[in-house]
Amino acid sequence: MTETLEIDGTTYALKTRLGWLEQRRIDEAGLRLMADGATISAMSNINDLPEVEIKIDAAEKDYKRLCARVMGVDDRAMKALDVLKITPAHVPHLLARIVELETEAAQEIAALADVNPLTLKA
Numbered sequence: 001m002t003e004t005l006e007i008d009g010t011t012y013a014l015k016t017r018l019g020w021l022e023q024r025r026i027d028e029a030g031l032r033l034m035a036d037g038a039t040i041s042a043m044s045n046i047n048d049l050p051e052v053e054i055k056i057d058a059a060e061k062d063y064k065r066l067c068a069r070v071m072g073v074d075d076r077a078m079k080a081l082d083v084l085k086i087t088p089a090h091v092p093h094l095l096a097r098i099v100e101l102e103t104e105a106a107q108e109i110a111a112l113a114d115v116n117p118l119t120l121k122a
Contacts, residue, residue, distance in 0.1 A: 002071055005097055007090045013071035014094070016101055022068050023105070030061035065098050066091070 001016045018026070063083065070086070072078040086094070 002075075005094065007093050008087075010087065010090065012090070012094060013075075014069045014097060014101070015071060015077075017105055018068055023102075026061065026064050026068060029064040030057035030059075031055075062091075062095055066094060069098050069101070070094065 002013045003016050005012045005014055066078075066083045066086065067080055068077060070078045070083060072082065
């Protein structure tokens, strides 16, 4: 399923729903576990690691969102290099709509979980 979004005279086609694997890869995109390599190699146990930093690379996540959602002329996901050519002023508008689509999908999944007899209730 796709929808169109027009921004300043340019029309974009967006996938309205993604498969679970594609969405999971986007959800996890941009998460990086950072630790000093020398510190890790000197440890005998991972519990000895004094500090681990988790960074979120928002640009990487947004890039993956655009790659997965924006459709090219042949009704396939736009090629990665073409995503980089999207007009910079259009990107925030596209991402805002993508966030709305992700929210809608999450609400649909939550509603299904509420009526599923196999869902564990907290």
